Amino acid sequence: MARILIVDDAAFMRITIKNMLQKSEHEVVGEAENGKIAVERYQELKPDIVTMDITMPEMDGLEALKAIVKLDPNAKIIMVSAMGQEAMVRDAVMSGAKGFIVKPFKEDGILSAIAKLA
Amino acid sequence: MAEDSMLEVYIYETQQLLQSLDDVLLEGESEKRLTEDQINEVFRSMHTIKGASAMMEFNSIMTMAHAVEDVFSYIREFGAPDERWPEVFDVAFRVVSFINGEMPKIQSGATPDGEDPELVAEVHKILAELKAGGAASTASAEGGEAAAEAAEEAEPAGQTDSGEPFYKVKVTFETGCQMETVRALGVKTSLAPISVKIATIPEKLDSTETDKFIVQNGLCVYLQTAENPDEIKKIMDETLFLQKYSVLAIDGTDEEIPESIRIKDNSSHAAAAAVEKPAEEASSASKNNTAVKKANEAAEASTKQNFISVNVNKLDSLLNIVGEIVTAQSMVISNANFSEGRNDSFDIAAKQLRSLINELQDVVMSIRMLPVSNVFQKMKRIVRDMSKKIDKDIELVLVGEETEVDKNVIDCLSDPLMHLVRNSVDHGIESPEEREAAGKPKKGHVYLEAKTTGNDVIVSVTDDGKGLNRQAILRKAYEKGLINKPESDVSDKDVYSLIFLPGFSTKEQVTEYSGRGVGMDVVRRNISQIGGSLSVDSTPGKGTTFTIRIPLTLTIVDGMKFHVGDISFIMPTASVQTVLRPGPGDVFVDSNNNEMIILHGQCYSVARMSDLFGIENAIQNPEDGMIMHLIAEGKSFCILFDNLDGEYQVVAKSLPEYLKKCATKLDGISGCAIMGDGSINLILDVNNLATK
Numbered sequence: 001m002a003r004i005l006i007v008d009d010a011a012f013m014r015i016t017i018k019n020m021l022q023k024s025e026h027e028v029v030g031e032a033e034n035g036k037i038a039v040e041r042y043q044e045l046k047p048d049i050v051t052m053d054i055t056m057p058e059m060d061g062l063e064a065l066k067a068i069v070k071l072d073p074n075a076k077i078i079m080v081s082a083m084g085q086e087a088m089v090r091d092a093v094m095s096g097a098k099g100f101i102v103k104p105f106k107e108d109g110i111l112s113a114i115a116k117l118a
Numbered sequence: 119m120a121e122d123s124m125l126e127v128y129i130y131e132t133q134q135l136l137q138s139l140d141d142v143l144l145e146g147e148s149e150k151r152l153t154e155d156q157i158n159e160v161f162r163s164m165h166t167i168k169g170a171s172a173m174m175e176f177n178s179i180m181t182m183a184h185a186v187e188d189v190f191s192y193i194r195e196f197g198a199p200d201e202r203w204p205e206v207f208d209v210a211f212r213v214v215s216f217i218n219g220e221m222p223k224i225q226s227g228a229t230p231d232g233e234d235p236e237l238v239a240e241v242h243k244i245l246a247e248l249k250a251g252g253a254a255s256t257a258s259a260e261g262g263e264a265a266a267e268a269a270e271e272a273e274p275a276g277q278t279d280s281g282e283p284f285y286k287v288k289v290t291f292e293t294g295c296q297m298e299t300v301r302a303l304g305v306k307t308s309l310a311p312i313s314v315k316i317a318t319i320p321e322k323l324d325s326t327e328t329d330k331f332i333v334q335n336g337l338c339v340y341l342q343t344a345e346n347p348d349e350i351k352k353i354m355d356e357t358l359f360l361q362k363y364s365v366l367a368i369d370g371t372d373e374e375i376p377e378s379i380r381i382k383d384n385s386s387h388a389a390a391a392a393v394e395k396p397a398e399e400a401s402s403a404s405k406n407n408t409a410v411k412k413a414n415e416a417a418e419a420s421t422k423q424n425f426i427s428v429n430v431n432k433l434d435s436l437l438n439i440v441g442e443i444v445t446a447q448s449m450v451i452s453n454a455n456f457s458e459g460r461n462d463s464f465d466i467a468a469k470q471l472r473s474l475i476n477e478l479q480d481v482v483m484s485i486r487m488l489p490v491s492n493v494f495q496k497m498k499r500i501v502r503d504m505s506k507k508i509d510k511d512i513e514l515v516l517v518g519e520e521t522e523v524d525k526n527v528i529d530c531l532s533d534p535l536m537h538l539v540r541n542s543v544d545h546g547i548e549s550p551e552e553r554e555a556a557g558k559p560k561k562g563h564v565y566l567e568a569k570t571t572g573n574d575v576i577v578s579v580t581d582d583g584k585g586l587n588r589q590a591i592l593r594k595a596y597e598k599g600l601i602n603k604p605e606s607d608v609s610d611k612d613v614y615s616l617i618f619l620p621g622f623s624t625k626e627q628v629t630e631y632s633g634r635g636v637g638m639d640v641v642r643r644n645i646s647q648i649g650g651s652l653s654v655d656s657t658p659g660k661g662t663t664f665t666i667r668i669p670l671t672l673t674i675v676d677g678m679k680f681h682v683g684d685i686s687f688i689m690p691t692a693s694v695q696t697v698l699r700p701g702p703g704d705v706f707v708d709s710n711n712n713e714m715i716i717l718h719g720q721c722y723s724v725a726r727m728s729d730l731f732g733i734e735n736a737i738q739n740p741e742d743g744m745i746m747h748l749i750a751e752g753k754s755f756c757i758l759f760d761n762l763d764g765e766y767q768v769v770a771k772s773l774p775e776y777l778k779k780c781a782t783k784l785d786g787i788s789g790c791a792i793m794g795d796g797s798i799n800l801i802l803d804v805n806n807l808a809t810k
Contacts, residue, residue, distance in 0.1 A: 009162070012127045012170040019124065055165045057158075078358065082169045084188070086300055086326055093304040099358030100304075102296040104172035109295075113358040 002118035003029040005047035007038040007064065008080065009056040013103075017051055017080075020107045026114055035059025039067045042075070049117050050077045051110070052097070054088050062092055069096040076117045080105075128170055129224055130427060132217070135163040137492065139214050140499050147207045147502070151200065152193075160210065161190040167217065178233045179220055182213045185241035192248055202248060209241050211503070282314050284370045285347060287339040287354065287363060291332065295359040298332040299323050305339060308353050313341040315379040340368075340375045430525055433486050440475075440482050441769035445792045447475055483670075487522035490568045490577070493532050494519050497539045497566055504543045511550055512543055512562045521568040523575045527668055530648040531577065534641045538579040538664045539564060541638075546583035546662050556659065558582070575670055580663040586656040588613050594622065614654045618642045646750060646805060649675065649692050675770045675791070675801060679763040680744070683733040686799040687759070688768055688791055693804040695747040695754075697762060705740040705758070713740070715756055717747055724756045730786060730807070736760055750808040757807070768793070770801055 004026055008014045014031050021028055030045045032038035036059045042050065050068065054061040061079060068075045079092045079100035089100050098117055101109055142159055146152040152160065168183035189206065192198075198206060216237060220230035289305055291298055303323040310316050319338040320328045343350070347365050354363050368374070370381040451468050494516045505512040523531070547553075547562035554560055565580040588610060595601040595616045601608065616622060620639040642652045650668030669676070669692075677688035678697070696717070705715050705724055713724040724745065728736035737743045737760050745756050768791035788803035 010131060010166045010170055012124065012131045013166075013173070015124055015127050016173055055162055057162060081297070082165060082172070083296070084184070084191075086297055089297060089300045090303055090324075093300055094307050097304070098308075098356060100297070100300070101358070103169045104175070109359075116356055116358055 002026045002048040002114060003045070004114065005030045005032065005038070005041055005045060005050045007032045007035070007041075007050060007056070007061065008053035009033050010053070013053065013080070017110065020110055021114070023107070024111050024114070026118065035061060035064030035067070038064045039071075042068050043071065048076060049114055050075065051080050051101075052077050052092075053080045054085055054092070055082070062088055062095070065092055065097055066095050078113055078117070125174070125224070126429070128174055129221060132167055132170065133221060135167055136214050136218050136221075137495070139163050139210070141495060143207055143210055143214070144498055144502065151198075151203045154194075157190055157194050161187060161194055164190065176220070176224070176230050179217050179230055181238055182216055182234070182241075185238050185245075186210055186213050189241060189245045189248070192245055196248075198248055199251060202244070202251070205244055209237065209244060211499070212237055213241065282342050282344045284340065284342050284368050284372070284375065285350060286366045286368045286374070287341070287350060288336055288366070289339065289354075289357075289363045290336040290361045292359045292361045293333075297326075298329045298337075299326055301357075301359065302328075302332055302337040305337065305354075305357055308357065309339060309341055309350065312345045312349055312353070313343045316341040317376040317379045319376060321376050321378070338374075340379060342370065342379065430486075433482075433525070437482050437486065438771065440479050441771070442792070443475055444479065444769065445796075447471060449796050483524070484522075486525045488525055488528050489520050489522050490528065490531070490575075491516075491519035493528055493535060494566055494568070496532065497535065500536060500539055501543055501564060504540065508544065509549070510543065510547055510562060511560055512547055512564060514539075515563055515565045517565060517567040518569050521570055521575065523568075523668075523670055527575070527648060527670070530644065531666070531668070534644045534652075534666065535566075535577065535579070537641045538666075539566065542579055542581040542583065542662070542664075546581035548584050552584070556584075570670065574667050577666045577668070578663055580661060582661040585658040585660055585662055586614050586617070586654070587658070591616055595619075598622065611655065614656055617654065618652065643805060646693070649690055651692060675768050677766055677768055677791075677801065678746075679766050679793075679799060680746070680759045681761060681763060682727040682731070682759045683736040685731070685733055686763065686793075686797060687727070688766065688799045688801045689746065689748075690801070690804060691765065693748050693750050695749055697744060697746050700740050700743075700745050702741050705745070713758075715745060717756070720754070722747065722754055722756045724758050725807070726758045728758075730757075748804055748807070750804040753808045755808060766791075766793070768799070768801070 004021060006014050006017050006021075006028055008017070008031075011033075014033075018028050018031070026049075029047050030041045032041045034056045038050070038052065038061075039059075041047075052061040052065055056064075059067075065077050065079070068077060073096070075096070076098050077096070079089055079097045080103065081089045081092075081100050082103045089097075092100065099113060101113055139160060142152070142156050146156050164183045164187040168180050168187055171177075171180040171183060186209070189209075193206070216232065216234055220232050223230045223232070287305075287309070289302070291301055295301065300323075302318060302320075306316060306318050306323065317340050319340075320331050322328065341350075347367070350365050354360065354365070357363075372380070451472075498514050498516075501512055501514040504510075542564050543562075547564070548556070548558075550560045553562065563582045565578075567580070568575060568577045570576075591613050592601075592605055592608070595613075600616060600619050600622065618638045618641075620637070622637060622639065645652045645666055645668065648668055650666055653665050653667075654662065655665070656662040675688065676691045678691055678694060679686060679688050681687065698717075700715060705713050708714050713726070714721055715724050716722075724740070726736075727733065740758055743758050743760050744762055745758055747754070747756050770789045770791055772789050773787065786803055786806045787800045788806075789801045791799050791801055793799055
């Protein structure tokens with residue numbers, strides 16, 4: 001059982017991920033709609049795992065990842081990327097993301113990813 | 119259920135994004151280019167639409183959004199030359215329209231199956247051209263980058279042997295996990311901290327070209343480490359999307375190991391590596407500082423985002439319940455109208471209840487109120503598209519965008535308004551040449567204005583075009599037999615109103631925009647369906663104004679209550695011209711056995727309500743009843759009923775489904791209302807009556 005923070009600017013994606021996770025034993029402890037809020041929520045909620053969208057307003061997922069890893073080098077962050085974001089994902093992986101999933105993903109994909117880190 | 123709500127969110131969010139895209143693009147187009155923030159916003163919106171559509175498997179939408187996203191991703195990085203912007207705006211607008219066009223399909227539960235490969239190809243072409251144009255200027259920069267990378271790669275070559283054992287980790291990723299190269303890089307990065315030396319095959323993990331190789335052959339990581347192989351396994355177990363992996367101890371001099379880390383001679387690069395690290399940390403620290411600063415700003419911003427979105431059906435039922443509470447309350451109070459049960463404290467309590475319920479009603483109403491700006495903004499896009507197409511220079515001026523009306527009214531307002539705006543642009547405003555010849559500025563204006571007066575909203579569409587042509591309208595009206603009065607007897611206003619009659623259209627040529635075979639009569643009908651009215655005024659050479667007057671909310675109807683036999687009806691006051699008691703012989707029978715009456719010198723047909731609805735115990739002699747003169751659907755007619763019971767404001771409810779199914783005589787009834795005494799009155803649909 002892992003406590004999970006979902007970060008995505010699109011409510012649609014947040015709900016989708018949440019719906020998928022709610023079928024598992026994991027608990028969604030919070031959501032954030034941009035990087036800034038994600039960093040705050042991370043400190044506040046201390047989630048086990050974060051799913052992090054990359055393209056977001058205010059502060060993107062990459063900056064948020066770096067900020068969170070700086071605060072907690074053991075943070076487990078899974079990037080949620082769309083096709084064609086290789087460069088960003090590369091940067092994220094080099095900066096401490098534990099891995100990434102590519103949109104569109106299926107329930108199995110995200111659940112197995114979480115299970116690996118939980 | 120989960121699927122439904124996701125679809126709802128998808129539609130809602132996508133529509134919001136499309137709307138903001140339209141706004142940004144329109145704003146940008148008037149400036150001939152987008153600012154950096156705007157480019158980012160377009161990129162992000164398209165990106166989000168792409169991602170969500172991919173999840174929903176709406177592939178055509180995804181492809182469109184992806185194509186535009188790519189263009190803006192390029193522009194974001196390399197910019198676009200000024201002369202390229204018009205086409206960028208053009209395709210972006212068209213893509214927004216395309217996606218917008220797919221939304222109703224999704225809403226109705228169908229698959230968005232529209233495709234426009236040509237548009238996608240055009241977007242791709244723009245990107246290719248931008249790249250071709252930009253290639254020359256960026257070539258040198260890229261060259262520099264490549265050189266730097268090469269230098270980086272060269273660094274670890276030929277290191278000293280520190281004596282730790284070597285391992286080979288063979289990795290196979292799950293099929294279809296995508297971005298294999300980056301995943302490989304992830305493996306390398308996560309193993310690097312425990313490695314003295316590390317290398318992979320394929321060696322270079324910096325382009326997507328290696329994806330295929332890794333899919334086919336897997337990834338081999340060679341590393342030298344002092345750690346227990348279990349540490350390697352622990353790290354590998356945490357790696358996502360691994361199909362399988364193996365860890366094998368091998369000799370440091372094995373030919374298989376990439377040359378860069380294979381043991382052969384002594385030369386050290388450790389110093390260089392050591393220098394590099396602190397530098398990296400320093401830069402991330404400074405980034406972190408700005409991150410904290412930004413986070414503080416976000417905290418301020420997040421306080422104002424106190425909105426939730428609610429399904430409008432819930433608001434509808436809330437309003438319904440409030441309506442019933444109002445009714446129930448007046449029933450309770452009128453039932454308590456016996457002297458013993460009543461005292462001062464009852465009256466005070468009743469009064470307080472009444473005022474609280476009124477307050478509740480106001481709040482519910484205000485929740486449903488939306489500014490007309492959404493509808494108004496849509497018109498901007500229409501004017502832009504049309505004026506481009508027909509080569510007129512037209513500016514749309516919005517006034518009173520913030521005026522709020524009920525959600526239902528907004529929904530019903532959009533179509534008629536679009537029609538009127540199109541009409542003004544197409545027929546109202548002259549071509550630039552004509553305007554110049556008439557001594558007017560080349561640029562035409564259309565003013566869209568909204569304001570509230572009492573219980574009505576007034577929305578007007580005004581153009582500074584040529585105005586309506588009295589002569590042409592009259593000629594047409596005589597031709598079609600729509601009017602039989604001599605010319606001098608008809609006022610300008612009456613002449614102009616003729617254009618609302620069914621079958622009237624002075625424009626012979628049907629254009630793509632306002633002449634889709636749909637005339638002003640349809641606009642008027644749509645507006646009267648929601649209890650509004652449409653009027654027109656014009657000054658030759660100066661322009662034309664169409665004015666729509668609609669009630670602030672659709673659920674509260676101002677009506678006249680009357681009865682026929684023992685059945686009570688409500689007639690919406692908006693369509694009532696006059697009510698009178700006919701004298702003996704006023705109602706006469708023509709040769710076809712139709713009953714007629716002459717009012718103000720005009721002859722009107724009289725329909726007996728008792729005949730229309732099959733009511734038995736109604737009055738037989740017209741002199742015992744009353745006549746109501748109505749105008750709807752461009753028709754003027756009268757109905758005969760027993761007696762008038764007064765004017766009321768009622769909460770309109772739709773008829774129950776089972777009634778709609780089994781009753782055959784329900785034509786002409788739009789809904790019902792429960793009165794204070796608990797009785798049910800039928801609300802008449804005057805447009806339907808007019809067609810009988």
